[in-house]
Amino acid sequence: MAELLTAAEMRAVERDAIASGIVTGLELMERAGAGVVDAIFEEWPDLAQGSHKAVVLCGPGNNGGDGFVVARLLQQRGWTVTAHLMGEADRLPPDARTNHDLWIGMGPCLPLSDGSLGSVKSLPDLVVDALFGTGLARPVEGDAEFLLGNLDTLRRDFGVRSVAVDIPSGICSDSGKALGCFPKVDLTVSFHSEKLGHRLEQADTHSRRVVVKDIGLHHFDPEDERHDHVWCVEPPAADLLDKPVSGQKYTQGHALVLTGGAGRTGAARLAAMAALRVGAGLVTLGVPQSAMSEVANQITALMMIKVPDAETLGELLWDTRLNALCLGPGLGLTDLPRSLIATVLPLRRPVVLDADALSMFHKTPAELFDMLHEKAVLTPHRGEFARLFPDLDQKLKQEPQKGPAYSKVDAVRAAARRAGCTVLLKGADTVMAAPDGRCSIHSAQYDRAAPWLATAGSGDVLSGMITGLMARGLAPLTACETASWLHTQCALMFGPGLIAEDIASQIPAVLRDRGIRTPSAG
Numbered sequence: 088m089a090e091l092l093t094a095a096e097m098r099a100v101e102r103d104a105i106a107s108g109i110v111t112g113l114e115l116m117e118r119a120g121a122g123v124v125d126a127i128f129e130e131w132p133d134l135a136q137g138s139h140k141a142v143v144l145c146g147p148g149n150n151g152g153d154g155f156v157v158a159r160l161l162q163q164r165g166w167t168v169t170a171h172l173m174g175e176a177d178r179l180p181p182d183a184r185t186n187h188d189l190w191i192g193m194g195p196c197l198p199l200s201d202g203s204l205g206s207v208k209s210l211p212d213l214v215v216d217a218l219f220g221t222g223l224a225r226p227v228e229g230d231a232e233f234l235l236g237n238l239d240t241l242r243r244d245f246g247v248r249s250v251a252v253d254i255p256s257g258i259c260s261d262s263g264k265a266l267g268c269f270p271k272v273d274l275t276v277s278f279h280s281e282k283l284g285h286r287l288e289q290a291d292t293h294s295r296r297v298v299v300k301d302i303g304l305h306h307f308d309p310e311d312e313r314h315d316h317v318w319c320v321e322p323p324a325a326d327l328l329d330k331p332v333s334g335q336k337y338t339q340g341h342a343l344v345l346t347g348g349a350g351r352t353g354a355a356r357l358a359a360m361a362a363l364r365v366g367a368g369l370v371t372l373g374v375p376q377s378a379m380s381e382v383a384n385q386i387t388a389l390m391m392i393k394v395p396d397a398e399t400l401g402e403l404l405w406d407t408r409l410n411a412l413c414l415g416p417g418l419g420l421t422d423l424p425r426s427l428i429a430t431v432l433p434l435r436r437p438v439v440l441d442a443d444a445l446s447m448f449h450k451t452p453a454e455l456f457d458m459l460h461e462k463a464v465l466t467p468h469r470g471e472f473a474r475l476f477p478d479l480d481q482k483l484k485q486e487p488q489k490g491p492a493y494s495k496v497d498a499v500r501a502a503a504r505r506a507g508c509t510v511l512l513k514g515a516d517t518v519m520a521a522p523d524g525r526c527s528i529h530s531a532q533y534d535r536a537a538p539w540l541a542t543a544g545s546g547d548v549l550s551g552m553i554t555g556l557m558a559r560g561l562a563p564l565t566a567c568e569t570a571s572w573l574h575t576q577c578a579l580m581f582g583p584g585l586i587a588e589d590i591a592s593q594i595p596a597v598l599r600d601r602g603i604r605t606p607s608a609g
């Protein structure tokens with residue numbers, strides 16, 4: 088998986104490299120600027136030919152320094168470039184100052200003003216946003232705010248292209264939140280690794296695309312035992328999803344999904360089908376008396392068993408082959424579900440709690456947390472998260488006044504620690520964390536945007552996938568990562584018109600696509 092860095096981690100990587108003597112800050116800045124120019128020409132090959140006009144907006148820190156490198160390299164390609172500096176050249180940090188001084192020997196450097204983007208009669212072909220990067224500390228105001236706000240209009244109405252250096256200015260690189268205003272750019276070019284802010288919140292609304300340019304720094308090792316890095320979920324390895332050729336159904340686990348009463352069993356059936364499709368050997372629905380005939384009429388490969396009360400469930404779970412459970416989808420909010428949960432959790436078996444199983448504890452979250460354990464997974468959407476962790480949700484909601492802002496990663500890590508289990512907070516930026524601090528983000532954004540996944544029952548399918556993967560023996564966080572990727576991939580494979588029933592039906596195609604062998608090929 089690919090690392091996602093905070094600003095502090097990025098600074099530490101840079102500091103270590105400079106201290107070791109393998110590179111200087113000035114060399115890193117040169118590589119960063121050259122990376123931006125390469126990315127511009129890769130994105131728009133027509134700009135690589137001939138002479139064009141660029142405006143480079145340079146801020147008061149090293150992001151601005153990168154901007155001066157870009158200005159110089161474009162000018163050397165025969166472009167007409169104007170740089171605009173926010174603040175005083177004397178106050179630039181040393182490497183940025185050096186690049187500023189190199190630039191003023193080559194072309195104009197004007198103070199940043201509300202006219203920096205030119206007039207309708209003299210618009211540039213390209214605007215480079217190098218105002219703020221990982222050092223954004225407070226909301227953007229004044230002329231910078233005005234200019235950034237205009238970039239989208241220039242793109243839409245006049246075809247002016249825009250590129251952000253490192254991150255669109257105004258977006259906090261640790262949280263993805265806007266501090267004041269933010270631009271909408273065509274392309275963002277970051278360095279070394281993506282930052283959290285490229286994946287959190289509505290990241291793909293401020294940049295249509297992000298590319299990362301290598302600047303010769305050291306990457307973290309995914310096998311590193313340290314728990315403080317955040318990882319971006321990537322496609323799971325085929326052998327994680329494949330089944331052993333000689334296996335029989337019990338080697339792949341037996342999941343139990345509990346349904347609600349009559350008329351409310353659809354959500355659990357969706358979850359159960361998803362658990363079966365991701366490869367659990369057997370999946371049984373635990374059904375109250377009132378819903379027995381409804382469920383019996385709807386299932387074929389799934390099995391069912393009557394679970395009228397907590398006592399029956401307790402007896403059923405003497406069978407330790409029932410090795411993963413799912414409670415919540417359509418379960419209801421009465422006393423019965425509460426007693427079912429109180430029966431399941433002390434057994435410390437892998438379990439997913441979703442939907443009603445979360446909401447029913449909104450007045451007494453501590454009661455739930457006391458029962459949870461490290462094999463449990465909570466899969467709240469934002470509303471359910473707010474009910475269980477109101478203080479964390481409140482912090483997350485607050486409009487930030489300084490950077491780095493409190494992020495979804497901070498909130499989900501705190502939630503996992505408090506609950507003592509893995510927590511997965513759903514969204515286009517799904518954040519999942521284990522109680523020991525390990526954390527990943529699955530991003531259904533940019534070229535993996537899957538808006539059709541926002542459909543009734545979609546979350547139930549995700550819970551079922553996690554349950555099925557845990558039945559197959561995956562650890563909770565790995566099951567969450569794998570399921571989030573599969574869930575989105577199924578939606579992308581199906582395309583527009585997707586409803587919840589379609590998601591799990593795409594799993595075979597997704598598995599084939601991942602290179603999972605068919606028996607005949609084995």
Ligand SMILES: NC(=O)C1=CN([C@@H]2O[C@H](COP(=O)(O)OP(=O)(O)OC[C@H]3O[C@@H](n4cnc5c(N)ncnc54)[C@H](O)[C@@H]3O)[C@@H](O)[C@H]2O)[C@@H](O)CC1
Pocket residue numbers: 097098100101102115116119146147148149150151153180218219220221222223224225226227228252253254278302
């Ligand atoms: N850390 C690294 O390894 C590298 C960093 N590089 C560049 O350096 C950038 C980080 O540089 P800096 O740490 O100097 O940070 P920035 O250049 O992002 O900004 C910091 C400066 O902006 C001011 N500032 C922050 N928010 C403001 C606001 N809202 N209004 C007005 N002024 C504000 C700060 O007081 C400070 O002067 C990266 O984003 C990247 O572009 C690259 O040169 C490559 C290597």
Ligand SMILES: [K+]
Pocket residue numbers: 150216217218219220251252253254255256
């Ligand atoms: K920027």
